[in-house]
Amino acid sequence: MRLLEQFGIILTLTLIVEIIRAVVPLPIPASVYGLILMLVLLKTKIIPLASVKHAGKILLETMPLMFIPAAVGLLNSWTVVKTIVLPLLVVVAISTVTVMVISGRVTQMVIHIDQRRGDAK
């Protein structure tokens, strides 16, 4: 399908979920509604993969660029950040390691339990 049509589909979905977000009183970003909706539409083949794949790839590849403007906003919030920068870094370090270890160990534990059950049968 032509690139323009692919972008058209993705942007139409975006518009729909922006409306959903505005109507539903939950703290859920429009992008998450969109992600789930897109997954359902792909799975049910209402939207064939080929009709969004190329445009999707372009958007995903350029995604890091889209974070830049928000991050540069640090310039404006620097006065706030300055006062908590050290605790902030401590929180990042401790919680990142914690999440990595716990999610990895728990996943591995479940796999091993399942394997043992499989062997016992």
Added chain:
Amino acid sequence: MDNLIFHSALFGFIISIAAYEIGMLIKKKFKLAIFNPLLIAIFLIILFLLFFNVRYDEYNRGAKYLSYLLTPATICLAIPLYEQLDYLKKNAKAIIVGISSGVFASMTSILVLSVIFHFNHQEYVTLLPKSITTAIGIGVSEELGGIVTITVAVIIITGVLGNIIAEKVCHTFKIIEPVAKGVAIGSSAHAIGTAKAMEMGKVEAAISSLSIVVAGIITVFAVSIYANFM
């Protein structure tokens, strides 16, 4: 002349792309995780704006068009997830349980540390989405009334740190199963960490990238509970 350039809507747009390209070049040359192109780009642009005395809103007049693309791009995360659905099905229980425990660990550790450091509610909710993909994290922080710019910075630093320590942590804590490594990296350090998972192997990479999305979605629901705790 200065005014002509800085007042153009294209200025913020072009400087963002240029800074990112420079970041990519530096990353290619040094191949170290600390030289993350995004981190370099943000740093360069802030220096540039400070040096030429350009206000953020002048920069953002053009740069905001990049931000507009974030929601459609995030929706497209469904495409790789759809393509990896078989991996998810095959290891569904381990992956879902593993990621959920990771999300729980993330929120709980942030809650505890926020209490220790006497953070206020706004600072606390700013940090809550720190381990998930920036795309969803920005939305979460916005919805909870956090300081979005700090959320973004913290998310990126988390990713870079996760990328650097992933191998060491997996080794030290004997996380050996490729699926478990993928879950560990994807749910703690999102896309920037996943770059490391890609070096580790195909299974690690696929599981890590689907963990980003699953962790993001679970987090969206978990934060709505955790946001009330402080």
